[in-house]
Amino acid sequence: MFSNFDFSVIGSSLPYLFGQGMVFTVTLTALAAGMGVVLGTLLAMMRLSGVPGLKHIAKVYVELMRSLPLVLVIFWFYFLVPYIGAWVTRAPNPIQVGAFSSALITFTLFEAAYFSEIMRAGIQSISKGQTGAANALGMTYWQTMANVILPQAFRNMLPLLLTQTIVLFQDTSLVYVLSLTDFLGAASKVAQRDGRLVEMYLFAAVVYFAVCFTASFLVRRLQRRVAIIR
Amino acid sequence: MTSSPMPGPTVAEPVAPGARAPADSGLQSGRLIAPQAGGAPGVPMIAIDNVNKWYGDFQVLTNCSTAIVKGEVVVVCGPSGSGKSTLIKCVNALEPFQKGQITVDGTKVMDKATNLPKLRSRVGMVFQHFELFPHLSITENLTLAQRKVLRRPAEEAKKRGLDLLARVGLSAHASKYPGQLSGGQQQRVAIARALAMDPIVMLFDEPTSALDPEMVGEVLDVMVELARDGMTMMVVTHEMGFARKVADRVIFMDRGEIVEDATKDDFFGKPRSERAQQFLSKILQH
Numbered sequence: 001m002f003s004n005f006d007f008s009v010i011g012s013s014l015p016y017l018f019g020q021g022m023v024f025t026v027t028l029t030a031l032a033a034g035m036g037v038v039l040g041t042l043l044a045m046m047r048l049s050g051v052p053g054l055k056h057i058a059k060v061y062v063e064l065m066r067s068l069p070l071v072l073v074i075f076w077f078y079f080l081v082p083y084i085g086a087w088v089t090r091a092p093n094p095i096q097v098g099a100f101s102s103a104l105i106t107f108t109l110f111e112a113a114y115f116s117e118i119m120r121a122g123i124q125s126i127s128k129g130q131t132g133a134a135n136a137l138g139m140t141y142w143q144t145m146a147n148v149i150l151p152q153a154f155r156n157m158l159p160l161l162l163t164q165t166i167v168l169f170q171d172t173s174l175v176y177v178l179s180l181t182d183f184l185g186a187a188s189k190v191a192q193r194d195g196r197l198v199e200m201y202l203f204a205a206v207v208y209f210a211v212c213f214t215a216s217f218l219v220r221r222l223q224r225r226v227a228i229i230r
Numbered sequence: 231m232t233s234s235p236m237p238g239p240t241v242a243e244p245v246a247p248g249a250r251a252p253a254d255s256g257l258q259s260g261r262l263i264a265p266q267a268g269g270a271p272g273v274p275m276i277a278i279d280n281v282n283k284w285y286g287d288f289q290v291l292t293n294c295s296t297a298i299v300k301g302e303v304v305v306v307c308g309p310s311g312s313g314k315s316t317l318i319k320c321v322n323a324l325e326p327f328q329k330g331q332i333t334v335d336g337t338k339v340m341d342k343a344t345n346l347p348k349l350r351s352r353v354g355m356v357f358q359h360f361e362l363f364p365h366l367s368i369t370e371n372l373t374l375a376q377r378k379v380l381r382r383p384a385e386e387a388k389k390r391g392l393d394l395l396a397r398v399g400l401s402a403h404a405s406k407y408p409g410q411l412s413g414g415q416q417q418r419v420a421i422a423r424a425l426a427m428d429p430i431v432m433l434f435d436e437p438t439s440a441l442d443p444e445m446v447g448e449v450l451d452v453m454v455e456l457a458r459d460g461m462t463m464m465v466v467t468h469e470m471g472f473a474r475k476v477a478d479r480v481i482f483m484d485r486g487e488i489v490e491d492a493t494k495d496d497f498f499g500k501p502r503s504e505r506a507q508q509f510l511s512k513i514l515q516h
Contacts, residue, residue: 132324133361137375137427138351147374152365 006196010203013190021186022207028100028172028182032107033165039108040115045145047116048123058116071174077106078178099178102187111168120158122153159223166215170208183207260327273336275300275431275462276321283331283486290316290377291327292486297482298431303463305473308483314466315358315389317483318433321464322353335430351379354424354432360416362423369404370397372423380427387426394422396451414445421452431462438469470513474498482506 002081010017046058065073081102083095089095097105126149134144154161173184184204191200241277243411274297283291290313306314319325323346325338337349362371372391376382382390395401398418400411400419408416417437424432434453438446450472457463457476467473473494475478480497482490482505490497491508501507 093415110444127359127361129357129359129361130363132319133355133357133363134375135347136322136324136350136353136355136357137423138347138349138379139375140347143378147378148363 005199007199007203008192009190009196009199013186013200015193016190017183017186021181021183024180025169025182025184028104028107028175029165029169031104032172033110033161033168035104035108036168036174038111038116039068039163040117041119041150043112043116044119044123047120062113062116065110066117070171070184071111071177074103074106074174074177077109078102081105099175099180103172103175103178103180107168107172111164114164115161118157118164119153122157123149123159125152125156126152155226159219162219162222163216165217166212169215170212232476233400237407241401244411246428254340255324264417274333275302275335276464277329277331277333278317278321279333281317281320281332283313283320283325283329285347288479290486291320294330294483294488295484296488298464300339300391300462301460302478303461303465303476304481305477306464306466306481306483307468307470307473307509307513308489311485312483313486314483315435317465318435318464319321321433322350324355345509347379351427352430354427355422356424356434356437358436360408360413360420360440362420364408365493367405367407368400368419371408371419372426375423376426391402391422391426394425395419398422412445414448414512415443417441417445417449418452421449425456432456434463434465434467436468452484468513470498470510482509484509 043058043062046054047062048057078099081097085091085095085097086093130148130152131144134148139147149195172182175182176185176188179185187200187204196202276298278294278296281291281294282289286399292432294313294317306318308314312356316325320327321334321339327340334349336354337350338344339346362368363374366374369388372395373384373387376387376390380387392401395404398421400415400418400422403411403415403419408419411419421437438449439451441449446469450469450489453465453472454476455462465472465477477489477494479493481488482497482501482503484505489503490501491503497506498510501510
């Protein structure tokens with residue numbers, strides 16, 4: 001049945017697939033996840049703060065991002081970011097930020113909405129008594145957050161944050177709409193060049209599955225190790 | 231036999247006059263507190279003046295007034311829901327109140343001009359559920375606020391923390407985490423953590439009511455020693471034995487009001503209000 005297929009194309013294109021494609025995918029995932037968690041945490045803090053203005057800005061932002069398809073946001077930012085950049089810096093012409101920067105900004109802003117919901121649950125999972133104890137010791141809001149609440153919230157939510165990052169890892173394949181070469185994009189290019197669509201897309205699927213399955217397995221093991229003894 | 235060093239108690243620091251460790255507590259001798267700062271003569275350490283607090287339409291505190299002077303130990307008791315925990319949390323503004331005034335060492339608690347974190351750092355508080363930070367070791371629990379709030383150097387903070395840990399008899403547990411300690415041990419660490427800030431007054435919010443009965447004693451022993459060292463204390467508790475032993479005054483609350491505010495002897499000997507009499511007869515029956 002497989003007599004018509006030629007899987008040797010995979011072997012010969014491995015350096016390109018992993019050296020460029022996978023490196024791009026992992027870099028984008030790691031940077032967007034890191035920045036997204038930071039922004040998401042700030043959004044969660046805004047949303048849980050009693051300050052009406054901050055609370056509503058964060059709520060609207062999160063709801064908006066969660067209601068839009070990712071591809072649309074990717075497109076939107078690709079065309080819009082140059083104009084926003086020009087407006088902010090008062091430059092006369094749109095500022096070219098490049099497809100990678102545009103994708104990174106998009107994923108960061110988009111994932112921050114999801115990370116913020118996770119961090120919000122994480123912060124709410126810490127009892128009010130912990131905040132009370134930290135405040136009673138004279139700690140300010142920021143000291144309490146940085147030293148008492150967020151470290152615990154982060155540890156409680158680490159499995160969920162990593163699971164969301166695995167989803168992000170898969171979502172980065174959407175950068176094909178910006179003609180960027182991530183792992184799937186690299187596989188796609190080889191497939192079309194050599195006319196080996198089935199082999200390459202099958203291989204790409206196997207790699208995505210292997211990476212995500214292994215990562216999920218490791219997350220479950222980690223979950224047991226980081227749990228705080230209570 | 232040659233004279234080998236005897237295994238035995240190490241030489242303790244000189245015991246300050248007046249400091250007595252209870253014989254059965256297993257506490258090392260020495261004072262839990264540094265000589266007390268604050269409290270100008272004639273000015274109460276805590277002044278609670280006509281405090282009212284509402285949750286929506288429900289009034290939880292009604293016209294509460296009392297004062298606690300330096301070195302005084304005041305026990306606050308009353309049935310559950312009487313507002314005693316709410317009142318003690320108003321003292322360091324963990325709970326806001328809408329009417330009246332509380333001053334601590336002359337500083338208004340509910341005043342926009344007050345540096346609240348600074349004020350709170352001088353008021354130690356011990357909670358019903360201990361509230362140690364579970365992600366930090368015991369040593370880190372003892373030093374965190376000293377370093378971040380008082381900006382003490384790490385070495386100094388650690389020395390002060392471990393010193394107090396020794397005084398509550400838990401030196402062996404310095405590198406453990408709160409979850410590895412019993413409730414009584416955790417509460418003693420929580421007391422040490424509050425004392426590490428060198429507070430001018432200590433607030434206790436039902437410190438023993440979440441403990442298994444066999445652990446109540448070890449916590450009360452630490453509190454008794456603290457009282458005898460001269461610490462100004464406001465203690466919400468049902469432990470009438472503690473009140474009899476060290477309290478100067480007993481405040482009885484019911485339905486958000488201070489019903490009785492009397493010296494210990496008056497309160498136990500001849501409570502004036504009927505509600506206090508009923509409460510005492512219930513609680514002292516057993």
